[in-house]
Amino acid sequence: DSGVTQTPKHLITATGQRVTLRCSPRSGDLSVYWYQQSLDQGLQFLIQYYNGEERAKGNILERFSAQQFPDLHSELNLSSLELGDSALYFCASSVGSTAPTNSPLHFGNGTRLTVT
Amino acid sequence: DAKTTQPPSMDCAEGRAANLPCNHSTISGNEYVYWYRQIHSQGPQYIIHGLKNNETNEMASLIITEDRKSSTLILPHATLRDTAVYYCIVRVAVNNDMRFGAGTRLTVKP
Numbered sequence: 001d002s003g004v005t006q007t008p009k010h011l012i013t014a015t016g017q018r019v020t021l022r023c024s025p026r027s028g029d030l031s032v033y034w035y036q037q038s039l040d041q042g043l044q045f046l047i048q049y050y051n052g053e054e055r056a057k058g059n060i061l062e063r064f065s066a067q068q069f070p071d072l073h074s075e076l077n078l079s080s081l082e083l084g085d086s087a088l089y090f091c092a093s094s095v096g097s098t099a100p101t102n103s104p105l106h107f108g109n110g111t112r113l114t115v116t
Numbered sequence: 117d118a119k120t121t122q123p124p125s126m127d128c129a130e131g132r133a134a135n136l137p138c139n140h141s142t143i144s145g146n147e148y149v150y151w152y153r154q155i156h157s158q159g160p161q162y163i164i165h166g167l168k169n170n171e172t173n174e175m176a177s178l179i180i181t182e183d184r185k186s187s188t189l190i191l192p193h194a195t196l197r198d199t200a201v202y203y204c205i206v207r208v209a210v211n212n213d214m215r216f217g218a219g220t221r222l223t224v225k226p
Contacts, residue, residue, distance in 0.1 A: 002159065033214070043160070043203075043216035058215070090159050092214075102148060102167075105214055107159035 003027065004108035006091050012114045018079040021111045025072055025093030031055070032074040033094075033105060034066055038087040049074055050096075081115045088112050120204045125221045128198075134191040136220050138204030141185040148207045149180060150214065151189045153200040160203065160216070163189065194224045 003026035013019055025032050034046040036059075045058035049068035060066075063081075068074040078085060092105040121139040128134040140149065150165040164171055164178045166187070171178045177190040191198055203219040 002161075004159075035216075037157075042218055043154075045215050088157060092159075102165070104150065104162040104165060105160075106162060109159045110157070112157075 002106040002108060004091060004093050004106055006089075006108035006111050008111060009109070010112050010114075012116065013081060014116055015081055015083060017081050017115075018077065019081065019113065021076040021078070021089050021091075021113075023074045023076070023091030023093075023108060025074070025091075026106055029093035029095055029106070030072065031094045031096060032068055032072070033092040034060075034074070034076050035090040035092065035107075036087050037090065037110075038084075043090070046076070078113070083115050086113055086115045120206055120217050122202075122204050122217065122220045124218065125223070127223050127225055128191075128194045130196060130224055130226050131193055134194040134198065134222060134224070136189040136191075136202050136204075136222065137186065138188070139186045140204070140206050143184050143206050145184075149178070149184075149187050150205045150207055151176070151178065152203045152205065152216075153198075154203070154219070155197075155200040163202075165207075194222075196224050196226065198222065199224045 005024040007022045030051045033048045036044045046060040047066050048056040052068050063079050066076045088110045090110045092107040094105045095103040151163040152160040154160045166178045180187045201219040201221050203216050
């Protein structure tokens with residue numbers, strides 16, 4: 001058990017809808033990362049937050065947004081969903097932000113999103 | 117940011133050592149090498165990381181060449197449960213994010 005909790009485990013929704021994925025980091029971790037894993041694209045980095053502030057952005061679509069709350073949990077909001085958004089969405093957490101790079105990321109078990 | 121090159125797949129006999137190579141020829145001096153694995157569709161699992169020196173933990177050993185341009189992850193006694201995709205990642209020092217490549221699919225055979 002990594003200590004990172006993601007809810008829900010599974011989500012089925014229709015095109016055009018909006019969903020929210022939730023992540024609780026490990027106790028003491030200040031950074032939260034979101035990744036998307038589609039069948040044909042591997043693990044794609046979306047966005048990173050540190051102590052409530054956005055730190056790095058990857059391949060995140062404009063229809064997607066995230067935030068990290070004062071209690072350090074994070075939410076990933078996906079709107080105007082398309083069939084291609086069907087994927088596994090992983091959250092990870094680590095202690096640091098820009099430093100040190102010596103702190104591993106620990107991943108949750110993901111949310112499987114199916115858009116029909 | 118530094119990129120890594122890994123073979124797409126490898127096989128290993130159960131009980132034997134699995135040696136997974138990774139090239140990272142453009143790595144910078146303050147960037148760490150990380151190894152993760154992903155079993156089926158579970159979340160990636162942290163294995164080990166290092167900067168310059170060789171590292172060992174209960175899961176594996178990491179051998180980094182002196183010029184730091186390549187590394188090898190060693191699973192000393194592979195079991196069937198070690199079948200997974202193994203990712204070698206160079207951690208970008210500037211923003212501390214972690215970008216995954218395609219990895220190596222290791223299949224441990226009986």
